[in-house]
Amino acid sequence: MTFEVELRKGNFQVAECINCKKIVWPPSDFCNQCFNEINWRKCANDGKIIEFSKQYDYYFCLVEFENAIKVIGKISSGIPNKDQHVRIQRCGMTNDNYFFEFSLI
Amino acid sequence: MGKVGIVSYGITPFSKDDSKIESVLLKSTKKLFDNSPNLSRNEIDAVLVSTNNNSKYLSAILSEMSGIQPKIAHTIESLCNSGTNAIVSAYSYIASGLADVVLVSGAERYDSPGQILEWDNSRGEFKHPIFWASIFTKSYKREFSITDEDLAIVSVKNHKQAQNNPNALSEKAYSLDDVLNSKKLTDDLRLLNCSRPCTGGASILLTSEDFCSKFTDDPIWITGIGQKTISAGFTKNTLNYMESTRLASSSALKMSKHSSSEIDVAEVHDAFSVCEPMALESLGFTDKGKGMNMIKELHAVNNFKINPRGGLIGSGHPLGATGIAQTIEIVQQLQTCANKRQVDNAMIGLVHNMSAAGTSSTVLILEK
Numbered sequence: 289m290t291f292e293v294e295l296r297k298g299n300f301q302v303a304e305c306i307n308c309k310k311i312v313w314p315p316s317d318f319c320n321q322c323f324n325e326i327n328w329r330k331c332a333n334d335g336k337i338i339e340f341s342k343q344y345d346y347y348f349c350l351v352e353f354e355n356a357i358k359v360i361g362k363i364s365s366g367i368p369n370k371d372q373h374v375r376i377q378r379c380g381m382t383n384d385n386y387f388f389e390f391s392l393i
Numbered sequence: 394m395g396k397v398g399i400v401s402y403g404i405t406p407f408s409k410d411d412s413k414i415e416s417v418l419l420k421s422t423k424k425l426f427d428n429s430p431n432l433s434r435n436e437i438d439a440v441l442v443s444t445n446n447n448s449k450y451l452s453a454i455l456s457e458m459s460g461i462q463p464k465i466a467h468t469i470e471s472l473c474n475s476g477t478n479a480i481v482s483a484y485s486y487i488a489s490g491l492a493d494v495v496l497v498s499g500a501e502r503y504d505s506p507g508q509i510l511e512w513d514n515s516r517g518e519f520k521h522p523i524f525w526a527s528i529f530t531k532s533y534k535r536e537f538s539i540t541d542e543d544l545a546i547v548s549v550k551n552h553k554q555a556q557n558n559p560n561a562l563s564e565k566a567y568s569l570d571d572v573l574n575s576k577k578l579t580d581d582l583r584l585l586n587c588s589r590p591c592t593g594g595a596s597i598l599l600t601s602e603d604f605c606s607k608f609t610d611d612p613i614w615i616t617g618i619g620q621k622t623i624s625a626g627f628t629k630n631t632l633n634y635m636e637s638t639r640l641a642s643s644s645a646l647k648m649s650k651h652s653s654s655e656i657d658v659a660e661v662h663d664a665f666s667v668c669e670p671m672a673l674e675s676l677g678f679t680d681k682g683k684g685m686n687m688i689k690e691l692h693a694v695n696n697f698k699i700n701p702r703g704g705l706i707g708s709g710h711p712l713g714a715t716g717i718a719q720t721i722e723i724v725q726q727l728q729t730c731a732n733k734r735q736v737d738n739a740m741i742g743l744v745h746n747m748s749a750a751g752t753s754s755t756v757l758i759l760e761k
Contacts, residue, residue: 358628
C-alpha cells in the first residue's frame with residue numbers, strides 16, 4: 289500500500305476519496321463510505337493532543353490530524369497538555385509497526 | 394421464535410498453567426458432562442469453540458476428543474468478547490431450528506495472541522492494552538474529577554469478591570494502599586488496576602425449550618441479546634464512555650422488556666479498573682461520571698451485585714473463556730447456588746462482555 293511505502297520513508301500520507309473527498313482512516317485502497325478509488329496526499333503537519341499519559345520518562349499521546357486521523361505516538365520533549373498542538377517530528381515503520389514522534393508547538 | 398435455555402455448565406480453575414489449548418477445552422467440557430448425567434453425546438447438534446488461540450479446527454478436535462459427531466462445528470473469535478459471541482451463535486442456531494442442543498466451550502492460554510490487535514497500526518508503538526487503558530483512565534479522571542484512589546476501590550472490591558470464587562486467579566484480597574503502591578505501568582495505571590491474562594476454560598450447554606426439562610428443572614432463559622461493533626481500531630473510540638456498550642445494552646433490555654433498574658446482578662467487563670464505572674454508566678445503571686459512587690456504596694456494605702465472582706480483575710481474564718465464565722456466574726446466581734457470593738433475590742441478571750477497548754460489546758439478559 290502506498291501509505292506504508294511512504295511511511296517507511298518518513299512521509300505521513302492521507303488517503304482521500306476521489307469522489308466524496310472524505311479522508312479514509314486507517315489508510316485503505318478504497319473509500320470506506322463509497323468504495324471509490326482514493327488519492328494520496330501529504331497530511332497536514334499540525335495536529336492536536338486529544339489525551340496523553342506517560343510511561344517511564346516519555347509521554348505518549350493520542351493526536352488528531354485534519355479532524356479525521358488519530359494516532360498514538362511519543363512526545364520528543366517537554367510536557368504536553370490536552371488540546372495542545374503538535375507537529376510530526378518523525379514517523380516511520382519498524383518491522384511492520386508504525387511509529388510516530390511529535391514535537392510540541 | 395422459541396425460548397433458549399441454559400441447562401448445564403462446566404468451568405476450570407483460572408491459573409497460569411502451561412496447558413495445551415485442547416486440554417483446557419476438554420477439561421471444562423468434561424466438567425459439563427459430569428454435571429449433566431442425562432446428556433448423551435448423540436444429542437449434541439452443534440459444538441462451538443470460543444478462543445483466540447492460533448490452533449486450527451479446534452471444534453472438530455474437541456468433538457472428537459469428547460466422542461461427539463455434531464452437525465455444526467466451528468470456532469468463533471472476536472477477541473475478548475468471543476465467549477458471548479459464541480453464546481449468541483448458539484442461541485441463533487437453536488432459535489432458527491437448525492439445532493436443539495448446543496455445546497459452547499471457551500478456552501485460552503495465559504500467552505494468548507488475542508491480547509494484541511496487530512492490525513491496529515493507528516496505535517503506533519503502543520499496541521499493548523495498557524496504553525488504551527491509560528488513555529481511558531486519564532480521560533475519565535479528567536472528565537469526571539475522579540482520582541487514582543477512587544479507581545483503586547474497583548480492584549479492592551473485585552479481589553475481595555474473588556476470594557469467594559473457588560476458580561479465581563486471585564489468591565488474596567488487597568488494600569487500597571496495596572493497589573496504589575503496586576507496580577507502576579504508566580502514570581495512570583498500576584499492575585493491580587489490570588485484569589491478568591491466564592489459562593482457563595468454561596463450557597455451557599444451551600437447548601431449545603422442549604429439550605430443557607431433560608437436563609434440568611431450573612433452566613435459565615436468555616431473554617435479551619444486544620450487540621454493537623463501532624470500529625476495530627482504538628482511535629475511533631470515545632475515551633470516557635462506551636458507546637458500543639450503551640447501544641448493546643439498550644437492544645438487550647428492549648428485547649427482554651426490562652429496564653436497567655430491574656437488574657439484580659451483573660457481570661461487567663472490568664478489563665481495567667476504569668472500565669467498571671464506565672461500563673455501569675454505559676449500561677444505564679447510573680449517570681455519566683457517577684459509576685464510582687455506585688461502586689463505593691456496594692463495596693461499603695459488601696453487596697456483590699456487580700461482578701460477584703470478582704470480575705475480570707479478580708477472576709483472571711482467559712479471553713475466549715471470559716464471556717462464558719461471566720454467563721455461568723449469572724446462571725449460578727439466578728439458580729441460587731453461588732454460595733458465599735450469592736446476591737439476595739436474584740431474578741434477572743446481565744452479562745456485559747466487550748472487545749478491544751470497548752469497540753465491540755455484547756450484552757445478555759438472563760432470567761429464571
